[in-house]
Every structure is written in C-alpha cells, then in structure tokens.
Amino acid sequence: MNAPLAPPPLLHARKQAILAALRGLLPPHCLLSEQEDTRPYECDGLTAYRQLPLAVALPETEAQLMALLKACSALRVPIVPRGAGTGLSGGAMPIADGIVISTAKMSRILALDPLARTARVQPGVRNLAISEAAAAHALYYAPDPSSQIACTIAGNVAENSGGVHCLKYGLTLHNVMRVRMVSMDGEIIELGGAALDAPGLDLLAVFIGSEGMLGVVTEVTVRLIPKPPLARVIMASFDDVITGGDAVAEVIAAGIIPAGLEMMDRTSVRMVEPFVKAGYDTNAAAILLCESDGMPEEVEEEIERMSEVLLRAGASAIAVSGSEAERMRFWSGRKNAFPAAGRLSPDYYCMDGTIPRKRLAEVLQGIAAMEQTYGLRCANVFHAGDGNLHPLIMFDANQPGEFDRAERFGEAILALCVEVGGTITGEHGVGIEKIDAMCGQFTVNEVAAFIGVKRAFDGAFLLNPNKAIPTLDRCAAYGKRQARGGVFKFVKQVGA
Amino acid sequence: MNAPLAPPPLLHARKQAILAALRGLLPPHCLLSEQEDTRPYECDGLTAYRQLPLAVALPETEAQLMALLKACSALRVPIVPRGAGTGLSGGAMPIADGIVISTAKMSRILALDPLARTARVQPGVRNLAISEAAAAHALYYAPDPSSQIACTIAGNVAENSGGVHCLKYGLTLHNVMRVRMVSMDGEIIELGGAALDAPGLDLLAVFIGSEGMLGVVTEVTVRLIPKPPLARVIMASFDDVITGGDAVAEVIAAGIIPAGLEMMDRTSVRMVEPFVKAGYDTNAAAILLCESDGMPEEVEEEIERMSEVLLRAGASAIAVSGSEAERMRFWSGRKNAFPAAGRLSPDYYCMDGTIPRKRLAEVLQGIAAMEQTYGLRCANVFHAGDGNLHPLIMFDANQPGEFDRAERFGEAILALCVEVGGTITGEHGVGIEKIDAMCGQFTVNEVAAFIGVKRAFDGAFLLNPNKAIPTLDRCAAYGKRQARGGVFKFVKQVGA
Numbered sequence: 007m008n009a010p011l012a013p014p015p016l017l018h019a020r021k022q023a024i025l026a027a028l029r030g031l032l033p034p035h036c037l038l039s040e041q042e043d044t045r046p047y048e049c050d051g052l053t054a055y056r057q058l059p060l061a062v063a064l065p066e067t068e069a070q071l072m073a074l075l076k077a078c079s080a081l082r083v084p085i086v087p088r089g090a091g092t093g094l095s096g097g098a099m100p101i102a103d104g105i106v107i108s109t110a111k112m113s114r115i116l117a118l119d120p121l122a123r124t125a126r127v128q129p130g131v132r133n134l135a136i137s138e139a140a141a142a143h144a145l146y147y148a149p150d151p152s153s154q155i156a157c158t159i160a161g162n163v164a165e166n167s168g169g170v171h172c173l174k175y176g177l178t179l180h181n182v183m184r185v186r187m188v189s190m191d192g193e194i195i196e197l198g199g200a201a202l203d204a205p206g207l208d209l210l211a212v213f214i215g216s217e218g219m220l221g222v223v224t225e226v227t228v229r230l231i232p233k234p235p236l237a238r239v240i241m242a243s244f245d246d247v248i249t250g251g252d253a254v255a256e257v258i259a260a261g262i263i264p265a266g267l268e269m270m271d272r273t274s275v276r277m278v279e280p281f282v283k284a285g286y287d288t289n290a291a292a293i294l295l296c297e298s299d300g301m302p303e304e305v306e307e308e309i310e311r312m313s314e315v316l317l318r319a320g321a322s323a324i325a326v327s328g329s330e331a332e333r334m335r336f337w338s339g340r341k342n343a344f345p346a347a348g349r350l351s352p353d354y355y356c357m358d359g360t361i362p363r364k365r366l367a368e369v370l371q372g373i374a375a376m377e378q379t380y381g382l383r384c385a386n387v388f389h390a391g392d393g394n395l396h397p398l399i400m401f402d403a404n405q406p407g408e409f410d411r412a413e414r415f416g417e418a419i420l421a422l423c424v425e426v427g428g429t430i431t432g433e434h435g436v437g438i439e440k441i442d443a444m445c446g447q448f449t450v451n452e453v454a455a456f457i458g459v460k461r462a463f464d465g466a467f468l469l470n471p472n473k474a475i476p477t478l479d480r481c482a483a484y485g486k487r488q489a490r491g492g493v494f495k496f497v498k499q500v501g502a
Numbered sequence: 503m504n505a506p507l508a509p510p511p512l513l514h515a516r517k518q519a520i521l522a523a524l525r526g527l528l529p530p531h532c533l534l535s536e537q538e539d540t541r542p543y544e545c546d547g548l549t550a551y552r553q554l555p556l557a558v559a560l561p562e563t564e565a566q567l568m569a570l571l572k573a574c575s576a577l578r579v580p581i582v583p584r585g586a587g588t589g590l591s592g593g594a595m596p597i598a599d600g601i602v603i604s605t606a607k608m609s610r611i612l613a614l615d616p617l618a619r620t621a622r623v624q625p626g627v628r629n630l631a632i633s634e635a636a637a638a639h640a641l642y643y644a645p646d647p648s649s650q651i652a653c654t655i656a657g658n659v660a661e662n663s664g665g666v667h668c669l670k671y672g673l674t675l676h677n678v679m680r681v682r683m684v685s686m687d688g689e690i691i692e693l694g695g696a697a698l699d700a701p702g703l704d705l706l707a708v709f710i711g712s713e714g715m716l717g718v719v720t721e722v723t724v725r726l727i728p729k730p731p732l733a734r735v736i737m738a739s740f741d742d743v744i745t746g747g748d749a750v751a752e753v754i755a756a757g758i759i760p761a762g763l764e765m766m767d768r769t770s771v772r773m774v775e776p777f778v779k780a781g782y783d784t785n786a787a788a789i790l791l792c793e794s795d796g797m798p799e800e801v802e803e804e805i806e807r808m809s810e811v812l813l814r815a816g817a818s819a820i821a822v823s824g825s826e827a828e829r830m831r832f833w834s835g836r837k838n839a840f841p842a843a844g845r846l847s848p849d850y851y852c853m854d855g856t857i858p859r860k861r862l863a864e865v866l867q868g869i870a871a872m873e874q875t876y877g878l879r880c881a882n883v884f885h886a887g888d889g890n891l892h893p894l895i896m897f898d899a900n901q902p903g904e905f906d907r908a909e910r911f912g913e914a915i916l917a918l919c920v921e922v923g924g925t926i927t928g929e930h931g932v933g934i935e936k937i938d939a940m941c942g943q944f945t946v947n948e949v950a951a952f953i954g955v956k957r958a959f960d961g962a963f964l965l966n967p968n969k970a971i972p973t974l975d976r977c978a979a980y981g982k983r984q985a986r987g988g989v990f991k992f993v994k995q996v997g998a
Contacts, residue, residue, distance in 0.1 A: 121751070121755070179704070194945075205926055205932050206932070360696075429701050435701075449691075456702050458955075462955045474702075
C-alpha cells in the first residue's frame with residue numbers, strides 16, 4: 007500500500023549489457039523488455055504495490071533456466087521468480103533493476119503414476135490442471151487455494167499454499183514429495199524424495215514456503231490421493247460468535263477432523279448472500295461450514311456425529327447439503343467472500359493472520375472494537391479448523407485518510423494475532439507486505455537464523471531480495487519506531 | 503564398526519582449563535570428568551564405535567545450558583548432545599577433546615493442556631512418559647520407536663523418530679509443534695509454533711532430524727491425540743515374499759491407511775517365534791501385520807476390508823486378534839526381532855534403508871543373493887507401509903573375517919536401496935555410521951546445501967562435528983574410492 011516506487015537510476019549501458027547477455031540465452035519470444043510487454047508483470051495480487059522490472063524472462067527449458075541464473079549471478083542481477091502472479095503479499099513484485107523469471111511456459115505434466123499416486127510436473131502447471139489430469143484415475147491433488155484455477159504449482163510451493171480442506175489434507179508441504187530446483191548459481195539441487203524421512207537435513211520443508219528466495223523450481227513431484235466418493239457439508243447457525251467459536255473447539259475435541267471447517271461472521275454472510283445466494287442464514291451472528299468426506303457410510307456417520315456435537319455446543323439451526331449441487335452452493339458463498347467484498351466496498355484489504363482456535367471470540371471482539379477506533383467496517387471469514395483468520399477491511403481509497411486508516415487497522419489486527427499467540431500470516435505469505443511485521447513476530451536471533459539459511463542458498467542475496475525475511479537493520483529500525491509508540495507492539499515474550 | 507578410536511593428543515593444560523571453566527558454571531554433581539564416570543557415555547546404541555569424552559555435562563536448567571554453550575563456544579570446545587543414548591547410528595558417540603551434554607536431568611513435563619491437546623516438556627522427558635502423563639485425559643503421543651521406554655523426546659527430535667504406527671500417525675516431525683533450543687553461541691531460538699504454517703522459513707522441520715548439529719533442545723511442545731478406543735491387528739501369511747510385497751501395495755491402493763503395516767520374512771519369523779511365542783505362522787515365507795484403530799465400528803469395517811484385500815492379493819491364511827492381549831502378542835514378535843537376533847547369533851548388524859514399496863520383492867531377492875556372496879545369514883523385518891527395511895545381518899565377530907564381511911554386506915544392501923530409488927536410512931539416522939553413504943546418496947551440490955545450512959546455525963562447526971553431514975573433502979575422497987571399485991556405487995542420477 008505504498009505509492010508505486012520510482013525506478014532507481016540504473017545506467018543505461020548496464021541495462022543494455024544485461025539484456026544483451028540474456029538475449030544470447032533465450033529465444034526472442036522468451037525475453038520481454040519493452041514497457042508494454044512487461045506491464046502485466048508489474049504486480050501480483052497485492053495490486054497496491056507496483057514496479058516495472060528491467061525485463062521479464064520466460065524460459066522454456068531447464069537448461070535455459072540454468073543458463074539464465076548463471077548469467078544473472080555473474081552479472082549480479084537480482085531475480086524475482088513468478089508463478090501465475092496470484093499471490094496476495096507482493097512476493098512476486100518486480101524490482102526495477104532486476105529480472106522477473108516467469109516459469110509459465112514450463113507447464114507440462116511430465117509423468118503421472120496412478121499406482122505410486124504421484125505426478126511429476128513442471129513449475130508452470132496450474133494447481134487445478136493436476137487434479138484434472140489425475141481425475142481419470144479417480145485421484146486428485148488435495149491443496150485447493152481459492153486461486154486454484156490460475157495459480158501454479160511452483161507458486162504453491164513458494165507460498166506453501168493451503169485451501170479450505172487443509173485441516174484434513176494438509177498444506178503444499180504435506181502433499182509435495184520432491185522439488186527439483188536451480189540454485190542462484192545455476193546448479194541443480196533436488197530436495198526431498200519418496201521416503202517418509204529422507205536422510206540429511208529436511209531442506210524440502212525449508213524450500214516450501216520460502217517465497218522464491220532459495221531457488222527457482224524446475225520440477226515438482228506431488229502426491230495424489232483418491233477422490234472421496236462422497237462429501238457433505240453442514241451449515242450451522244449461531245446466535246453469537248463466541249458460541250460458534252466454542253463449537254469449533256468442541257468438534258475438534260470430539261476427535262473429528264472435518265474435511266473443511268469454515269466460519270463466517272454476520273457481516274460476511276450478509277455481504278455474500280445477496281450476491282451469491284448460497285442459502286446462508288442471514289439472521290445468524292455467525293455460521294459454520296463443517297464438511298465430511300470419504301466412503302458414504304463413514305460420511306453419514308460423521309455428519310451425524312458432527313450434527314450432535316454442533317447442536318450440543320449451541321447451534322441454533324443446522325442444514326445438511328442433500329446433493330452435490332447444494333454442497334457446492336454452500337461453499338460458493340465462502341469461496342466468493344473476497345469478490346463479494348469488492349462489490350460492496352470500493353476497496354478492501356484482506357488480512358491473513360492465525361490465532362489459537364480458543365482465542366477466536368476474544369479476537370473477534372477486539373476487531374469489533376477496532377471498527378470503532380478506525381471508523382471502518384470489517385467482515386471476518388475464518389478457516390476455523392486451523393485458526394487462520396481473514397478479516398476483510400472495507401474502505402474507499404478516494405476518501406481522504408481511509409487508506410491510511412485501513413492500513414493501521416490491519417497492523418492492529420496482526421498485532422492482536424501475535425499477542426494472543428498467533429502469527430502474522432496464515433497462508434498468504436510475508437512478501438513485501440508483512441516484512442516489518444516479521445520483526446514483531448520473531449526475535450533478532452530467530453531472524454538471524456532465517457538470514458543464515460537464506461545465505462546458505464544465495465550468498466549474494468540476489469534471489470527475490472527484500473522479501474519475506476527482513477534484514478537485521480530493518481528490524482533495528484522497526485524496534486526504534488515501536489519504542490516511539492508504533493501500533494504494532496513487540497509483544498512476543500521469550501518462552502511465552 | 504571401527505576399532506575404538508585412540509584419544510587424540512590434547513594438551514593436559516587445555517583440558518584442565520576447560521574443566522575449570524565448566525566447573526564455574528555447573529554444580530559439582532552435574533559435571534563428570536573421571537573415566538569411571540564418563541565410561542557409560544562412551545557410546546550410544548551403535549556399540550561398536552566407542553570414545554571417552556573430555557567430560558560429560560548434565561545441566562539441570564536452561565540457564566546452565568546457555569552458559570555451558572557460551573563457554574564452549576568461546577573456548578572452541580566441540581559438543582556432542584545426548585538424549586538417552588539409544589540411537590543406532592553413533593550420533594551421540596563422544597569425541598575425545600569434546601564435551602558430551604546430556605539433557606537427562608531436564609526431565610520435567612512443564613505443561614499438559616488436554617483442551618489444546620499439547621504437552622510442553624523438557625528435553626530429557628522419556629517418549630513413553632508423555633503418553634503416560636496424557637493417559638488421564640485419554641490422549642497420547644503417537645510416535646512410538648521401539649526404544650520408547652528409554653528414549654527421550656530431544657533424542658526423538660534429533661533423529662525424527664518414527665515407530666510402527668508412523669504410516670498413519672507420522673514421524674516426530676508431524677507430532678511436534680515447537681522446539682525451543684539453545685544455539686551454539688548460547689542464544690535461545692524458538693522454532694515452529696501452534697499455527698499450521700508459521701511465517702518465515704520452516705526451520706522447525708530442518709531442526710527435527712538434524713542429529714544434534716544445529717542446537718541443543720531445552721523444550722519441546724508436542725501434539726497429543728485421542729487414544730483410539732479399539733485396535734485390532736491382522737496377521738496374514740504368504741507363501742512367497744513377492745505376493746506379500748504386492749499385498750502391501752494392494753492395501754494402500756485400496757485407499758486404506760493401516761495404523762501399522764509390518765512385514766517379516768521367514769528367517770525373522772523363525773528367529774522370533776521360539777523366543778517370543780507370538781503365534782506366528784512359521785511355515786509362511788513372509789507374514790504381514792496389518793492394524794486398524796479407531797472407533798469400534800470403523801475398526802470392524804476396516805478389518806473386514808483389509809482381510810478381503812489381503813485374501814484377494816493371495817494371503818494363504820489370515821488371523822485377526824480377538825483381544826487386546828492377543829494384539830499385544832502379535833506385536834511382541836515384531837518388537838522383539840532385534841533381541842531375538844541377539845539370542846540366535848553372537849553378533850548382528852541392523853541395517854536401516856528405505857525402498858519404494860513396489861521394489862520390495864526385487865530387493866529381498868537381491869539380499870538373498872548377497873547371503874551367498876558374503877556367506878552370512880540375514881533376517882528381514884520391514885515397515886512395509888512406509889518402505890523402511892531393517893535387514894539384520896547375523897555374524898560372529900570372533901570368527902576371522904566375519905565382521906568385515908558383515909560390514910560389506912551392509913554397504914551392499916544400502917547401495918541396492920539407493921539403486922532402486924530409496925535411501926540409506928529410514929529412521930536410525932546417519933550419525934557416524936553412514937556418513938560415507940551420504941556421499942553416495944547426494945550430489946555435491948546437495949551436500950553443499952546441507953553444509954551451508956549447518957554453517958548458518960554453527961559457523962565454527964562445534965556442534966556434533968563429523969556426524970550426519972560429510973565434508974566435501976570426504977565426498978571427494980569417497981568418489982575416488984568408488985572410482986577404484988568400492989562396493990557402494992554412486993548410483994544416483996540427476997533427474998532419476
């Protein structure tokens with residue numbers, strides 16, 4: 007939410023030298039350097055941050071990618087890797103004197119083994135395309151971020167993407183077996199493998215969620231799982247959010263792991279319903295969507311148990327999807343919450359924090375109080391099962407002061423998340439948006455450990471610089487601002 | 503399996519200076535330096551490798567541990583962290599001019615939250631003690647290595663320990679939420695957290711399984727799960743190992759995730775049965791143990807489905823445990839395979855490799871051929887569900903040449919594991935035993951990445967040096983030996 011950054015002065019001669027070097031490595035249609043061509047790459051889903059890059063490279067082969075990184079390393083040109091650009095934290099925002107490397111042209115499914123239940127795919131394969139290819143074998147790839155029609159597997163790897171089913175089926179980390187990547191010095195490194203526990207350090211886990219800072223993906227081997235024959239979802243209404251929050255805890259405490267467990271507050275429900283007609287209870291203070299999937303008998307039994315638990319926990323009404331069409335309709339409201347906010351308000355700011363499930367009521371009350379403080383409305387959708395909260399702050403950037411108030415409102419929400427023992431991002435990543443908040447989340451020793459690991463992969467700090475991990479200088483400056491009374495208090499206690 | 507290492511020359515004065523420094527930091531009963539006191543620490547479960555340390559420190563508090571590491575860092579004294587010493591790869595073997603730090607005295611359960619289903623424990627808490635403490639709330643800690651009566655949670659973290667139930671319930675990595683540790687320079691670093699996906703790099707995953715090379719654990723927060731009300735196990739007999747191996751694949755292909763899925767070949771069964779009287783079919787070429795746990799109705803249904811699949815896959819006989827006592831009896835044979843080998847043979851060498859499940863038959867045939875080549879018998883027990891093979895090579899160290907043949911037999915098995923796409927260790931770790939095999943498993947670029955990450959945590963390489971990750975020099979020497987015809991071929995192909 008900064009103004010567009012002015013391109014820093016880069017000597018024309020150096021720019022020409024870099025382009026000349028890259029032209030020798032890529033076919034002409036794989037290198038974009040005119041503004042009209044690079045414009046579509048100036049931002050990702052965090053559209054408030056924009057920057058034109060020096061050039062955009064779209065390699066078609068691993069060999070081209072290796073040559074590209076070797077050349078950029080030699081010339082000290084910073085790199086921003088990019089998937090489909092659907093990220094929400096500015097992780098793929100270009101830098102003026104750097105190259106964007108898009109892996110969009112490397113989009114083939116290389117192998118699909120229904121027996122081993124794996125698929126080996128190139129980085130630019132779309133998330134949903136994997137499940138589409140696997141459907142012939144009644145298999146699918148589980149993580150389902152809302153952007154799954156567009157987002158690519160390498161982007162999912164960079165962000166450790168989840169989705170509404172991650173409580174039961176896990177994040178990208180839990181569904182990827184191996185990553186083949188090119189390091190900043192142009193070497194191939196393979197991480198992970200087929201074994202449950204690979205020897206050596208678990209660098210696959212470090213790589214997944216590293217936001218393009220450790221290498222550029224050239225192949226991903228994903229796990230496929232059998233498509234459950236049946237799924238049904240319960241919509242439960244609650245007269246207040248505290249009861250709803252407690253019901254979430256009760257479901258988990260009953261030993262049930264729902265395939266999805268989502269909560270929406272009244273503001274969200276009323277925002278979505280006229281637009282989507284999902285059949286939501288607009289009189290409820292909050293609704294819960296609680297899904298079961300599996301073999302039909304298991305689903306029926308689990309739906310029954312969930313219903314009992316929810317009613318015992320104080321649900322005022324319950325509806326169960328009677329058909330696949332109705333199930334899709336129940337979900338459509340949740341999945342369209344962000345577009346609905348866009349219809350209702352000229353601008354909205356989607357936050358992404360996590361909290362311990364049991365602190366939900368407290369955090370929602372805190373956010374309600376902040377609505378008064380900042381004079382802005384906020385709708386809350388919540389991946390309740392895994393404690394990932396998405397407050398949508400609505401504002402009008404054309405009204406003087408609203409933009410700033412929205413930004414401060416967002417910072418205050420994240421501060422509250424950390425204060426109750428949560429984190430500053432659940433699934434959208436740090437990118438450039440939350441780089442300062444990292445200084446509040448982690449101690450200096452912890453940030454230093456991150457930097458050390460980053461250095462192990464990219465000693466020259468050329469890969470996606472100034473994203474995801476703050477420098478220690480930045481944290482020191484942040485600490486000084488907080489000492490003068492910034493909104494985001496350094497609340498983490500060692501041992502808390 | 504080297505001869506005990508002779509202590510390298512360490513100046514008496516330096517030794518005295520180090521001891522003097524440490525005496526100022528610990529109560530007298532927490533620092534052992536006399537041979538009679540340090541002798542119990544000269545090896546871990548890999549008893550063939552022994553070395554007396556300079557001293558053994560047993561801190562009682564985190565503050566003592568921090569001071570200890572700060573002092574060792576300043577004095578450049580290498581450290582070997584140690585849990586219960588049950589490890590099987592020599593990861594806790596002392597070094598002559600270094601200090602063993604045992605966290606055995608830090609053995610309190612600090613908090614147990616039945617609602618959040620977590621326990622926060624000190625490093626020296628025994629694995630089983632966590633489940634015992636959680637039993638009052640019908641909860642338990644899932645990973646169950648065979649040594650669970652003795653092994654500590656910090657040792658489990660160091661080795662990423664599993665157990666016979668890890669196919670369904672995961673390894674240590676999947677059951678630990680947070681680790682608090684002291685870095686080599688004596689600073690506190692907390693890794694992980696309650697959220698499904700923490701911001702920043704996933705250093706918790708790197709730390710788990712890092713074999714004491716990145717820090718010394720002071721607290722672990724583990725996930726507890728509800729104890730399933732019922733568990734039953736099927737014992738299935740097979741007339742040949744190939745059919746047995748295929749049956750494993752069929753169970754998984756049917757979408758079943760058994761709570762345990764173990765295979766034993768005829769040699770193992772006949773070795774165990776007279777000793778344990780588990781009721782095993784000694785006429786079978788192989789037996790499978792296939793467990794289901796959960797709600798009673800679910801278990802009955804799953805046992806029925808498993809039985810159908812196993813019979814269809816060619817099981818010659820099937821028995822299902824009819825009581826908890828019978829279930830425990832079925833498992834007792836599997837769990838006592840190693841002690842049984844000790845009864846049958848003066849010495850045995852327990853290997854630990856992984857293979858893709860579908861290559862099992864081929865690997866077992868390969869091992870059978872090796873029995874002829876090396877003139878030694880080998881019993882095979884197999885965590886079939888996750889492809890983790892434990893061949894037990896039997897030999898008599900008093901017979902000239904048998905020790906060497908056993909060692910070469912073991913190397914050949916690991917080479918075969920890597921050749922079919924597996925790994926050199928499933929769960930016992932690399933330690934000192936498999937440090938050379940790491941050079942065969944990984945490319946130079948991959949080993950360099952491991953070293954880079956190690957350096958990020960411990961730039962002076964004082965924490966458990968010469969374990970788990972080979973130096974690039976070592977890999978170069980290894981490569982030269984292989985070029986001259988060593989048994990362990992460098993078989994990994996980039997892209998294979």
